[in-house]
Amino acid sequence: GAGVSQSPSNKVTEKGKDVELRCDPISGHTALYWYRQSLGQGLEFLIYFQGNSAPDKSGLPSDRFSAERTGGSVSTLTIQRTQQEDSAVYLCASSLASGGFQETQYFGPGTRLLVL
Amino acid sequence: AQTVTQSQPEMSVQEAETVTLSCTYDTSESDYYLFWYKQPPSRQMILVIRQEAYKQQNATENRFSVNFQKAAKSFSLKISDSQLGDAAMYFCAYVDSNYQLIWGAGTKLIIKP
Structure with missing residues (x-):
């Protein structure tokens, strides 16, 4: 089946702009994680x-970072007023999480964000 | 707070040889899991092997095995018969009931042909 997908693969933005990063987890996975x-x-x-x-x-580094998840599936990570120090790869993972923290997390390919 | 330490920033091994990557961690929890993940240049994080803390038997997955020493809080990864495709960053990670994966800084593994 399909794995975790993320979009865009790469994002270049100017300092001060807002960006949205998307994560589509594996179908049926109830837990979703964002990492930098x-x-x-x-x-x-x-x-x-x-x-x-x-x-x-x-874990959110500042109030410029927010995330939401709707319908128990797709998640969006939003960074407002981006700063150069926000440049990084943002990885998303999902797991079955049938109540257990021990569930293996499956990772997407990440979004590489570059703030100029 | 829980911490994970990988003391080897870089390791190299001759193809077909065996290499061991080190990982130590610190926790006061009794119930937790440990993982080794591999991240090749493609950036995709791939699970290599996992170990349940309450299991004394070391986990094994084909050429990959761990040496789990719970009292010493050590969790090393042994790769046997190294292959060129094993070249990647290897990350040790820990998770407990807080649901957060705590990661080591990674070890870059170089395979020499």
């Missing part, structure tokens, strides 16, 4: 959804 990966670094947790709700928003 800066060049040469590991992954930084941003936010996690269980269904449409986000019980943990602690």
